[in-house]
Amino acid sequence: MRQWERSSSTRRSGAARAVDRRTMVRWGVAGGAALAAGSLAAACGPGGGLAGQGAAGSSTGTAVGSGQPQRGGILRAAWQGEPTGPNGGLDPQTCTSNCYPLDQHVFDTLVRVDYDLKPQPLLAQSWTAGDDGKTWTFKLRSGVKFHHGTLFSAADVVYTFKRLLDPKTGSVVAAVLSFIDGVEAPDPETAIFHLKSPNADLPLLVGTPQTSILPYDWSDEQLFTKPSGTGPFIFQEFVRGERIILRRNPEYWQPGLPYLDEVHHLLMPDPNARIAALTGGQVDFVGEVAPEMVAPLKQAGLQVQIVPSGNVNLIAMQMDKEPFTDNRVRDAFKLVADRQAIEQAALLGTGSLGNDHPFPKNHPFYDPSQVVKKQDIARARQLLAEAGYPNGLAMTLHVNADRPEYRSFALAYQQQAKPAGINLDLQLHPDAQYWSDIYLKVPLFMSSWNYRPSPDELVSIMFLSNAKWNEANVRSPELDAMILQARGETDGEKRKQLYYGIQRWVSANVGVVMPIFRSTISAMRPSVQGYRVHPIPWYLFHATWLKR
Amino acid sequence: MMVRFLIRRIGFTLLTLWLVSVAVFAVTEVLPGDVAQAVLGQQATAESLAAVRAKLGLDRPPVERYVAWMGGLLHGDLGVSLRMGVPVASILGQRLQKSLALAALAFLMGIPLSILLGTLAGVFRDRWPDTAITVGTLVAVSLPEFVTGVLLIVVFAGWLHWLPPSSLIDAQANPLQALRFLILPALALTLVMLAHTARMTRASMVDALRTAYVRTAVLKGLPWRTVVVKHALRNALLPTITVIAMNVGWLIGGLVVVENVFSYPGVGRLLLDAVSYRDVPVLQAVTLASALIFSLASLLADLLYAQLDPRIRYR
Numbered sequence: 014m015r016q017w018e019r020s021s022s023t024r025r026s027g028a029a030r031a032v033d034r035r036t037m038v039r040w041g042v043a044g045g046a047a048l049a050a051g052s053l054a055a056a057c058g059p060g061g062g063l064a065g066q067g068a069a070g071s072s073t074g075t076a077v078g079s080g081q082p083q084r085g086g087i088l089r090a091a092w093q094g095e096p097t098g099p100n101g102g103l104d105p106q107t108c109t110s111n112c113y114p115l116d117q118h119v120f121d122t123l124v125r126v127d128y129d130l131k132p133q134p135l136l137a138q139s140w141t142a143g144d145d146g147k148t149w150t151f152k153l154r155s156g157v158k159f160h161h162g163t164l165f166s167a168a169d170v171v172y173t174f175k176r177l178l179d180p181k182t183g184s185v186v187a188a189v190l191s192f193i194d195g196v197e198a199p200d201p202e203t204a205i206f207h208l209k210s211p212n213a214d215l216p217l218l219v220g221t222p223q224t225s226i227l228p229y230d231w232s233d234e235q236l237f238t239k240p241s242g243t244g245p246f247i248f249q250e251f252v253r254g255e256r257i258i259l260r261r262n263p264e265y266w267q268p269g270l271p272y273l274d275e276v277h278h279l280l281m282p283d284p285n286a287r288i289a290a291l292t293g294g295q296v297d298f299v300g301e302v303a304p305e306m307v308a309p310l311k312q313a314g315l316q317v318q319i320v321p322s323g324n325v326n327l328i329a330m331q332m333d334k335e336p337f338t339d340n341r342v343r344d345a346f347k348l349v350a351d352r353q354a355i356e357q358a359a360l361l362g363t364g365s366l367g368n369d370h371p372f373p374k375n376h377p378f379y380d381p382s383q384v385v386k387k388q389d390i391a392r393a394r395q396l397l398a399e400a401g402y403p404n405g406l407a408m409t410l411h412v413n414a415d416r417p418e419y420r421s422f423a424l425a426y427q428q429q430a431k432p433a434g435i436n437l438d439l440q441l442h443p444d445a446q447y448w449s450d451i452y453l454k455v456p457l458f459m460s461s462w463n464y465r466p467s468p469d470e471l472v473s474i475m476f477l478s479n480a481k482w483n484e485a486n487v488r489s490p491e492l493d494a495m496i497l498q499a500r501g502e503t504d505g506e507k508r509k510q511l512y513y514g515i516q517r518w519v520s521a522n523v524g525v526v527m528p529i530f531r532s533t534i535s536a537m538r539p540s541v542q543g544y545r546v547h548p549i550p551w552y553l554f555h556a557t558w559l560k561r
Numbered sequence: 562m563m564v565r566f567l568i569r570r571i572g573f574t575l576l577t578l579w580l581v582s583v584a585v586f587a588v589t590e591v592l593p594g595d596v597a598q599a600v601l602g603q604q605a606t607a608e609s610l611a612a613v614r615a616k617l618g619l620d621r622p623p624v625e626r627y628v629a630w631m632g633g634l635l636h637g638d639l640g641v642s643l644r645m646g647v648p649v650a651s652i653l654g655q656r657l658q659k660s661l662a663l664a665a666l667a668f669l670m671g672i673p674l675s676i677l678l679g680t681l682a683g684v685f686r687d688r689w690p691d692t693a694i695t696v697g698t699l700v701a702v703s704l705p706e707f708v709t710g711v712l713l714i715v716v717f718a719g720w721l722h723w724l725p726p727s728s729l730i731d732a733q734a735n736p737l738q739a740l741r742f743l744i745l746p747a748l749a750l751t752l753v754m755l756a757h758t759a760r761m762t763r764a765s766m767v768d769a770l771r772t773a774y775v776r777t778a779v780l781k782g783l784p785w786r787t788v789v790v791k792h793a794l795r796n797a798l799l800p801t802i803t804v805i806a807m808n809v810g811w812l813i814g815g816l817v818v819v820e821n822v823f824s825y826p827g828v829g830r831l832l833l834d835a836v837s838y839r840d841v842p843v844l845q846a847v848t849l850a851s852a853l854i855f856s857l858a859s860l861l862a863d864l865l866y867a868q869l870d871p872r873i874r875y876r
Binding site: 099185237256287448 | 592598601609612613616643644645646647652655656711714718719722725726727729821822823824826830831833834837838839
């Protein structure tokens with residue numbers, strides 16, 4: 014599922030939950046390999062944004078990508094659903110779910126957001142910001158061809174962003190990118206972005222799949238049925254409900270890549286069917302794996318990659334509604350959480366712990382000096398008494414019944430809150446009803462977000478006073494000012510400090526209990542090499558190869 | 562007489578279909594959740610929601626939309642899928658073919674098998690083969706399809722490695738190879754309908770074996786096998802035909818589950834996807850198509866029955 018969307022809707026799995034010890038290599042082998050590959054990526058510089066991808070990690074301890082990459086073969090990947098959206102799903106700007114079969118395979122973006130969430134050159138070779146932070150000049154790669162034969166140039170960049178920002182297109186990311194005033198092309202190899210207000214995250218934002226560069230000489234009708242991009246794979250066929258077939262782009266601008274002849278994306282909505290197909294050898298790769306499947310898959314000799322991510326699960330307390338107008342009550346609700354136990358119950362040891370703000374521990378801007386809150390029932394009781402609830406209080410917590418991790422999180426939290434005098438009545442709602450009738454409309458509800466590469470987006474999408482998804486209804490001029498200042502700050506070190514401050518402020522004041530982050534879990538057959546899970550999660554098969 | 566019977570039955574079928582169309586439309590109207598919201602995902606903005614609602618005509622009153630939908634339907638236009646952006650008719654056609662192939666195989670395996678089992682149980686009434694068959698088929702029908710499906714996968718794909726666990730047929734597979742992919746889901750469907758048909762065959766077999774003509778045939782000195790096959794079974798099959806027609810209805814329900822368990826891209830999965838994504842045009846079309854198939858099956862059963870039993874025609 015793409016990063017703008019809510020958390021991936023892993024369906025309920027009928028499989029028995031394997032009780033897993035906490036021996037998961039959460040920050041272990043996978044993390045170590047991430048560091049190694051990260052430095053490689055940094056060293057390879059312009060022109061080789063992908064070359065460092067070979068050295069990825071697997072939790073089995075063997076380095077994936079060991080040995081010389083082999084050309085050829087068909088990679089078969091199983092997915093929960095097919096690309097969908099108002100235009101049918103093949104248009105990257107309006108695709109709303111399951112867009113990854115095409116994202117970043119058929120198309121390229123200006124920038125590649127690497128595995129450490131740093132921007133790397135892709136279709137843009139370099140970029141510079143003007144002094145005011147409002148003018149950004151991107152130098153483009155030349156000699157790159159679209160699949161239908163025409164050369165890529167700045168005119169395509171202008172076309173792409175004009176279409177994306179046009180309200181008629183109806184892209185859900187137009188709101189996020191509305192700070193872009195326009196793009197101009199002084200020559201074919203230069204694109205200048207003019208911003209309405211400074212935003213230091215522009216390079217990261219033009220690395221997201223919705224900003225995939227579309228050819229200006231390719232009509233909407235063509236795009237909706239036979240998309241053409243500059244990416245490593247060419248769109249071949251889409252049989253609805255069955256498969257999407259991509260074939261190798263022999264003229265891809267990165268020499269030697271991709272290694273695979275074809276990628277077959279197979280649609281298997283049932284999670285058990287995907288796992289059965291993987292263990293049975295019918296498919297080579299499953300992108301989204303439920304935590305309870307990790308142990309049995311490893312036992313079956315398959316590679317499982319678990320990469321910590323910023324996909325957050327939370328309980329929102331609306332600060333304009335009783336009793337959450339009082340920060341002592343909000344604090345009490347945060348202090349009753351035993352984060353470790355919630356993680357264990359909901360994610361079986363595959364996730365990581367949060368500190369009531371949306372930055373995960375491996376984020377480049379995570380404040381390393383913070384100590385993750387510990388459960389403190391006595392303090393919570395005392396805070397509630399001071400706030401006028403000496404005998405505790407009863408509330409209804411609304412839960413989306415179709416997300417398995419919501420339910421286990423809610424049940425664990427309900428038990429933890431009881432000793433502090435917080436009696437929670439859990440109300441479960443089906444998914445379709447939850448987002449339209451419950452979400453943002455009740456004082457206490459659960460929610461989740463997928464990770465975003467832009468630190469500004471992590472906070473501004475839900476904490477700005479006028480944010481569309483202001484789940485906690487926080488309206489603080491102080492926080493708004495902090496967010497806007499950090500957004501415009503182009504000095505790296507200063508910016509870091511600003512985000513540290515935001516983390517402290519949000520954790521101490523805003524009505525969100527954010528105890529856990531879901532990891533991205535992918536599983537693949539032993540023959541799959543050179544693949545690495547991207548934390549967003551994105552699924553990239555550019556440098557993937559099959560060992561025979 | 563036959564013509565009048567036919568006309569009346571066809572008339573009832575059309576009435577049924579019309580009532581189903583009204584019911585389907587009404588139900589999709591009151592489904593919780595908003596269609597535009599479902600199409601755009603949770604983070605849709607107010608502007609994009611309004612744009613999609615206008616595009617889909619959701620801002621028009623329900624009666625107007627029903628009339629427009631019916632009008633299209635009568636012209637063979639089933640509308641455009643909200644989720645896939647392609648005409649519903651083309652997608653429904655593709656999926657129906659797939660499901661028909663699966664259902665045909667299930668019937669091909671299931672009907673002879675259940676008639677055989679029912680006959681055996683009837684002949685060996687109250688002895689151990691009867692008990693074994695009755696218990697076996699009852700267990701098979703009591704287990705939901707997602708359980709039998711998973712069991713079949715575990716045994717035939719997981720342990721024995723005879724058949725593929727998922728039925729998404731390889732693009733390059735020839736028809737014979739394609740058949741391998743269909744065996745497990747067809748088996749899961751077969752198990753569901755086995756019990757009904759077998760038990761009905763058994764009951765009418767028991768009745769038939771008690772009749773005077775069977776006794777006459779036996780006393781005449783005909784071999785037992787001839788008596789059972791030619792005299793008893795022939796007559797015992799009549800009620801079975803109705804049960805088989807009813808099985809078509811069961812089968813459509815079974816397809817939803819089985820196709821999902823085996824990742825088989827047929828109408829069952831189309832229906833499930835349509836429900837979960839609020840793809841109303843597809844939902845309406847699939848439901849109507851199912852109702853049509855079921856009505857046709859029972860119409861066919863009635864005609865066949867009338868053909869086999871002349872008494873029916875004059876009622």
